[in-house]
Amino acid sequence: MQQLLNGIFLGSIYALFAIGFTLVFGVLDRLNLAHSAVFSTSAFVGIELVTRAGLSIWVTLPIIFVFGGVLGLVIERVAFRPLKDRHDAHFAGLISSIALGAMFLALLQAVFGPDTRRFPPDAFPRQRIEFAGSTVSVLQLVIVAVAFALMVGLTLMVSRSRLGRGMRAVAENPHAARVLGIDVDRITALTFALSTALGGVAGVLFALNVNSAQISMGTSIELKGLAVIIVGGLGSLPGAMLGGLIVGLAEVFAVAYVGSSWRDVIAFGLLFAILLLRPQGIFGARKVREI
Amino acid sequence: MRRLTGSIAGAAVLALALSACGSGDSTTTGGGGDTSALKGTGTGDTCKITTPVPIGAVFSLTGAAASYGESQKKGLELATEELKTMGGVTYDVKIEDDATDPQQGIAVFERFVTKDKKSLIIGPTLSNTAKQTDPIAQEGKTPVLAVSNTAAGITEIGDYIFRDSLTEGAVIPQTVDAAKAKFGLSKVVVMYSNDDAFTESGYQAFKAALDKSGVTITKTITFAKSDTNFRAQLTEAKGAAPEALIVSALIEAAVPLVTQARELGITVPIIGGNGFNSPKLMAGAGKSADGVVVGAAWNSASSGPENEAFLTAYRAKYSADPDQFAAQAYTGLKLVDAAVRAGCSGEREDIKTHLAELKDVPTALGKFTMTATRDADTPAVVQVVEGGKFAVLK
């Protein structure tokens, strides 16, 4: 039971990270590998806000949401927009986002130094709840709640709001969208901003969950994030949520029943299997070939 | 714009090539040219060498091992400063970054050995990098003093390779004996990160020592060195109902592991390897760290005069407590100084001879003797966290 809960909590954070990834891919057909740098940077900035400025975590989260969004605007403007019409836009975007991510991390070290940072011990109530023989901390429950609230909010926004309609139009056919008067550049920028805003919040929640933040914390979760979006379906928001839970649970049960050394093999094996058997993932749509 | 970037890159490469071929930089005194410049008069405290002894240091100042490299740099710079005030012999210490990339480490070593003609190299930070860089120094007959390499196969590279860092194999048997005596252990769970050379060697040392003491390992659980969420593994460990949790991990993992273990209701003693020996343990884990037993190559609570002086000076300069990396780097330069003064020479051969002969040298790490295999012999200590500080386990 404890493991089940562990899996759910782990999975919810994976999902929150992945949902940003999949949003950009679904709408803009781009893989933003600077997402992990936003994740790390936001964690550090969040810790700084709580430690130095003495802000409560509830105030910090919305600030980080905006901060992450701003980073996303920068990433879009610098690393992706100039490559828009290039034939090799996919590869080039991959590399430019890697380069920009590396620059962010270097700046992170410049400001904060290379050491691990932690929240002050009183940043969050450390109460624990006993539940069906397992221990759950209030913090973990809050993390799951926030993660789900954000994901549900995003899904609703995409399906109901005007911005969401614009995003779906651009996802279908950017040229047609432009002809129809949709400001594709603005939608693109906002999509990036939204995705990294979520990634930033994910970073702070992740750091809260383990009470530590390192410069390299984004790298391993980025790989897991890729597994999540493939399993769930590239471009599908509910897919990212479900995929996150599946990967989280699979990992935890791998530790419990297979052996912790093989934990990551399970995650990547799952990824591989899905790619071979059902490449569109659980919720993804198969693209019809155009001739 | 295209042409510009290309031309700049091209011109820069050309400039580099020319600068390398041209006249040397400031540190070409010593070694190849004037052979007597690094030999001095007198001995020990009265030794006087006119030219600064060129020392190169290679640390990981960026990249994955950056936090260790930072500590080492601080320790080394403190020692350099202190040696300046002693007089008679001065050291020109150049610290280079290998960016946690063995390829860069190799390049820097090569330059230190052939071009800059350093008398000795300190470092590198990681053992696996050392396995690739030290052979170059060995071939170039340049002594290396490792200050954080604890893996097997380092000093075996050759007779120019020395170290002042105790291996896990030297520390852990003592830790296991002390823990068994104190807690009466018969069955334990062992956890370690199996993708790191240091922690893996720590695990192997733990396993050997536990087997020798007749303690049963009911479960062995691995994790990755970059992990910070251990709830799944700890839940498994808890399920095996051990009498103690034995952990070989780096400090980045140790802190969340200890915290989460206590959160999950694991109350049994936690016994850690050398990676736990850092003030970050208490700073990060707070109350959860109380009672954690740590096998250490450096006793931060030792009241020896050298250690006290080191602690005071470090705190004054950096407003923070030093960790083992800083202590070993600091001691490293002091040992080099001892070797240089013993022969009153900054020549590579003489340093090599006298490093091998170091015996009972008082240092912050305790009394230091260089073994016949050029490994460190200092008193290992078993510590326990009490009231937010390390104390010796009794």
Added chain:
Amino acid sequence: MLEFVDAYASTITFMALTGVFAYSFYAVLVAGQLSLAQAGIASAAAFTSSLAVPAEPLFGVVPRLVVGIAVGMSVGAFLAFLLGLPVMRLRGVFLAIATLAFGEVVRILLINQSWTGGAQGLSFPKLVGIPQAWLALAAVAYWFWRLGGSRLGRAFAAIREDELAARAMGIDVSRHRMTAFVTSGAVAGLYGVMLAYFVRFAEPNAFGFSAAVDGLVTAVVGGTIFFIGPVLGSTFLTWLPELQRAIGVEAGWIRPFVSGLLLLLVILFLPGGLAALIPHRRRGIMTPPDAPLDLPALPAPGTPIASLRAIRKDYGGVHAVHEVDLDIAAGEIVGLIGPNGAGKTTLVNMLSGLVPPSGGEGTVVGIPLGSGVPAHRIALAGVSRTFQQIKLFNRLSALDNALVGAHRVSRPTMLRRLVLLPSARRDEKRALGQAFAQLTRVGLADRAHLPAGDLSYGDQRRLEIARALAAHPSLLILDEPAAGMNHVEAHLLSVLIRALAEDGVTVLLIEHNVRMVLETCTRVVVLDFGEVIAAGDPATIARDPRVVEAYLGAEDDQEEPA
């Protein structure tokens, strides 16, 4: 100078080794695939070779390094083959992620083995120095240099630019992609072995995600179109840290920041990578070589070329093509007309094998249609086509486009080019002759050297036809070739098509320009809603009231809205 080499020996060696690694990425990027498994493959190769390399030279003669390289490259090729089998049908990002996952799995597997030393790694003797490393780089670079002008290299480029069009030109895409994969694996294996025997050490962690990304970055920065790219990329990136050190950029955060910045600048402002900075000789206006290809005779007039019986294509509930019977005999010019959405292109896609029929039977140039029949087989049997949306290989020159078209009638030259056999040169010349002849036929001879993407719309349409003709097809399918042409151009096209028919090429023409169809074709078939509503000679069709109603509209002389 010697002092320089001494002091920088390892950097100079790494330059070569990193270049080799970058070539393993180039090998797949040149065919348009992004594979990231090379790091894991390199690592497996290195460790496996440690098991196989003897302590003494083999049989007293064969150097240990050679044994190691042979083992490493075989392991690399084999692993790439194993990986390639399941992932061959993945594209783009999916392929990248799948190969990345594979690399990670290999890393974790190797870390958990004891024979690799686990995280503590394995020691290797030093068997590689500057000469060995540069020899390896030279050999690999030579291979890719020879690839550049060969039929195989052009096929890769075609797949990269437009996979579907490549298929339609007779290129077996799956086999080619697998070849690229296996080559990449072998080169990665070479790198792994050379690296281990140079730095005297290997650990599985050194070959993880970061290493893969580094290799990819090197390849992309260098440029993935011209063979010299990886060498440039590795030169730039290997010297960058040393350069920063030399000009005094302090360690700490500045160095990785500057590296990232430079990478970003190169990617943003140098699309072709560093290789694009090298001015490469543009072939100017060319004189046609006079080395004719030995082309087989086209089928005699009247021979059945294609025959469809009750052919159907359904997409979900939509009957795109419904119970169509069609016969085409050699020497005919068959016009296929009908309103938009009538199913013309779908019918033609089935004829050319790009889409399998949902029902019915069909035979084209002797090959029965079915879901197991790949498009390239039909193309190789003598069917060539153009596309409704122009599908040229945009970054290749017009001549190269036509050369790809000649894939079917030209002979493979790669292996012979490696040993510089003159017969390879002759075959290349012949293919060149064929390609040039087709360009001349459509009037593009003076623009042969221009990139296809730079041509005007009309020229591009004609280039597509030239490319299709270069294959010496028995059946030439033209899908709206006159779209966007004015009357004069359309008339010239019509003249061309009649000339082709006189030369023995059978033509199936889809067109909306009805006047042109009536002027050009010997027979016209009219489709509407997926069914044939009329067929016969042009004059009859023009008067058929059903056709007039469905397609031409009420007025007689109405010009077809283009």
